[in-house]
Amino acid sequence: MFAVTILGNNSALPMHDRHPTAQVVTYKDQCFLIDCGEGTQLQMNTFKIRKSRISHIFISHLHGDHYFGLFGLINSMGLNGRKEPLYIFGPAALKPLLHHIFEASETILPFPIHIHPILAEGLIWEGPAITISAFTVFHRIECWGFLFKEREKPRKINVEKVRAYDIPNAYLQQLKNGADYERKDGTLIPNEELTFPGTEPRSYAYCADTRFEPEKLCPILKDCSLLYHESTYLKSEHEKAIAHNHSTAEEAAIIAAQANAKRLIIGHFSSRYIDLNPFLEEAKAFFPKTDLAIEGTTYIVG
Amino acid sequence: MFAVTILGNNSALPMHDRHPTAQVVTYKDQCFLIDCGEGTQLQMNTFKIRKSRISHIFISHLHGDHYFGLFGLINSMGLNGRKEPLYIFGPAALKPLLHHIFEASETILPFPIHIHPILAEGLIWEGPAITISAFTVFHRIECWGFLFKEREKPRKINVEKVRAYDIPNAYLQQLKNGADYERKDGTLIPNEELTFPGTEPRSYAYCADTRFEPEKLCPILKDCSLLYHESTYLKSEHEKAIAHNHSTAEEAAIIAAQANAKRLIIGHFSSRYIDLNPFLEEAKAFFPKTDLAIEGTTYIVG
Numbered sequence: 067m068f069a070v071t072i073l074g075n076n077s078a079l080p081m082h083d084r085h086p087t088a089q090v091v092t093y094k095d096q097c098f099l100i101d102c103g104e105g106t107q108l109q110m111n112t113f114k115i116r117k118s119r120i121s122h123i124f125i126s127h128l129h130g131d132h133y134f135g136l137f138g139l140i141n142s143m144g145l146n147g148r149k150e151p152l153y154i155f156g157p158a159a160l161k162p163l164l165h166h167i168f169e170a171s172e173t174i175l176p177f178p179i180h181i182h183p184i185l186a187e188g189l190i191w192e193g194p195a196i197t198i199s200a201f202t203v204f205h206r207i208e209c210w211g212f213l214f215k216e217r218e219k220p221r222k223i224n225v226e227k228v229r230a231y232d233i234p235n236a237y238l239q240q241l242k243n244g245a246d247y248e249r250k251d252g253t254l255i256p257n258e259e260l261t262f263p264g265t266e267p268r269s270y271a272y273c274a275d276t277r278f279e280p281e282k283l284c285p286i287l288k289d290c291s292l293l294y295h296e297s298t299y300l301k302s303e304h305e306k307a308i309a310h311n312h313s314t315a316e317e318a319a320i321i322a323a324q325a326n327a328k329r330l331i332i333g334h335f336s337s338r339y340i341d342l343n344p345f346l347e348e349a350k351a352f353f354p355k356t357d358l359a360i361e362g363t364t365y366i367v368g
Numbered sequence: 369m370f371a372v373t374i375l376g377n378n379s380a381l382p383m384h385d386r387h388p389t390a391q392v393v394t395y396k397d398q399c400f401l402i403d404c405g406e407g408t409q410l411q412m413n414t415f416k417i418r419k420s421r422i423s424h425i426f427i428s429h430l431h432g433d434h435y436f437g438l439f440g441l442i443n444s445m446g447l448n449g450r451k452e453p454l455y456i457f458g459p460a461a462l463k464p465l466l467h468h469i470f471e472a473s474e475t476i477l478p479f480p481i482h483i484h485p486i487l488a489e490g491l492i493w494e495g496p497a498i499t500i501s502a503f504t505v506f507h508r509i510e511c512w513g514f515l516f517k518e519r520e521k522p523r524k525i526n527v528e529k530v531r532a533y534d535i536p537n538a539y540l541q542q543l544k545n546g547a548d549y550e551r552k553d554g555t556l557i558p559n560e561e562l563t564f565p566g567t568e569p570r571s572y573a574y575c576a577d578t579r580f581e582p583e584k585l586c587p588i589l590k591d592c593s594l595l596y597h598e599s600t601y602l603k604s605e606h607e608k609a610i611a612h613n614h615s616t617a618e619e620a621a622i623i624a625a626q627a628n629a630k631r632l633i634i635g636h637f638s639s640r641y642i643d644l645n646p647f648l649e650e651a652k653a654f655f656p657k658t659d660l661a662i663e664g665t666t667y668i669v670g
Contacts, residue, residue, distance in 0.1 A: 079447045080410055086440075104440040105407045108382055128472040134440045138388075138406040141432045145381045159472045166468050170430040170461045172509050207474050 068093050068268050068367040073109040075359040077298050078131040081337040085361060086131035090115055091214055091270060093196055099123045100212060100272050106135035107142050113362045117143050122191065125156030126274060127209035137167050144175040151178040155190050157208050158183035184210055201286050203276035205311045212272045213286065219264030227260050268368030274334050278317035280324050287325035291368035295321055296334035300344055315345040319352035333359030370395050370570050370669040374635065375411040377661040379600050380433040383639040387663060388433035392417055393516055393572060395498055401425045402514060402574050408437035409444050415664045419445050424493065427458030428576060429511035439469050446477045453480040457492050459510050460485035486512055503588050505578035507613045514574045515588065521566030529562050570670030576636050580619035582626050589627035593670035597623055598636035602646055617647040621654035635661030
């Protein structure tokens with residue numbers, strides 16, 4: 067399971083029963099939270115996502131609609147008696163802010179919190195099967211995008227060839243890892259002859275909030291399995307998108323197409339729009355495999 | 369119109385579709401917000417209370433379930449283009465915290481905010497028809513209760529007597545204000561003979577979060593028209609109420625009875641309780657005119 071569940075799909079002013087940004091990325095048995103707008107813990111209640119499953123939280127930037135739910139979520143984790151550590155990644159200013167909040171309430175949490183400031187682009191976390199990198203996006207204040215990427219998968223054994231060359235089982239793992247095979251007579255059989263390529267690693271990229279930046283973003287997002295790109299406005303409000311450092315649905319779709327993403331989700335809709343279908347139509351004209359980010363919906367990666 | 373609308377009736381851990389504390393006190397055309405737990409602005413959307421109507425906000429204490437919604441509410445007021453000043457009253461530590469939050473987002477609000485630290489018990493605000501006082505309640509950290517009280521109402525003219533004594537209209541306002549009337553022959557007619565008492569001033573008292581403190585609280589709450597008193601626990605969890613500086617439903621009712629309140633609302637229910645009826649039964653045994661604080665419900669004062 068590699069999937070993204072949308073908890074909030076609206077921009078800063080919550081309206082029309084849409085909530086500020088938050089998403090849960092599930093990879094096998096791990097849950098990562100990206101952004102945590104006000105009411106995220108309430109949305110987790112609504113959509114039956116247990117807070118205890120969240121091990122890592124990634125905050126893109128310090129506009130309130132992306133993190134004002136973090137304080138309450140942490141509080142509730144404490145009230146639930148959490149013992150497991152919580153890892154938070156975000157702009158450097160987040161750590162003193164959280165300390166300030168919890169000092170004011172004289173709160174002593176029953177679990178350890180590790181707050182890692184993101185200081186540069188690149189790898190910020192790695193697990194056995196996936197890595198998470200941060201990259202800058204262009205917004206009014208410091209803002210980070212996140213790329214969740216599976217590690218290279220092992221190559222698959224070509225059983226017929228392995229039998230034909232009578233290769234012992236003990237060598238199979240090395241072949242999966244890409245090694246060639248040396249026969250007793252000293253001749254070398256190249257790995258490509260003995261194996262097939264492994265399953266393509268899947269990846270999920272999160273781009274919010276950002277102005278349209280194809281030159282910067284497309285190389286980072288190249289070939290990603292699933293791309294979330296903000297689309298606060300329709301192209302009819304293109305001037306507003308520029309003024310507020312946001313993107314239009316058309317621009318999100320152009321990014322997805324140029325980056326050769328497999329699928330696109332668009333979200334962070336301005337409260338000025340009640341009907342979201344025009345976003346879908348506008349994006350699909352440039353990138354047909356587009357979905358609206360709908361709260362409570364889970365999107366499979368790859 | 370003097371009324372209280374409940375936006376959140378739960379204690380710190382939001383569950384069972386109950387939300388952290390927030391209430392709107394309406395007095396004629398003015399709206400005052402007491403406490404502002406996470407999601408208050410969403411509850412205001414749900415219950416059709418316009419954010420623009422809130423002129424004053426009173427924060428009892430800096431436990432998150434009483435103010436984590438304040439940052440988002442202020443942000444949204446800004447996004448809505450508010451121009452009118454906003455007045456906030458709360459513990460002294462609130463002001464630097466709000467500044468810290470808005471510095472991190474580099475937010476410049478389009479309306480003035482005046483944050484008044486509450487430093488001592490007594491009057492904190494007065495309007496032409498009501499006054500608002502703060503009083504300390506007993507909790508783990510600094511915590512304030514609030515008393516909204518109408519000013520004394522003018523006395524009512526006893527028309528018959530005024531005619532009998534042939535008192536000119538020009539004197540009526542003085543009579544309403546309590547003055548005696550001096551006749552041309554120098555004799556004095558006492559005000560009580562010429563007027564009836566004015567309508568009794570109504571008052572609303574807010575007590576949360578607090579341990580059971582009858583000696584301290586009852587003189588302050590004496591004869592209040594409507595009392596909100598927290599009741600986080602049932603008496604079966606009396607030990608927990610003591611340990612966490614909260615009250616039981618029975619204790620809230622005892623306070624109401626001893627203070628001679630006209631009506632009581634109880635709220636701030638612990639998430640451990642799904643069914644709230646036992647709270648009502650427990651309180652009514654000591655104070656029959658008790659209501660549960662139900663989200664979205666408006667309770668008339670007096």
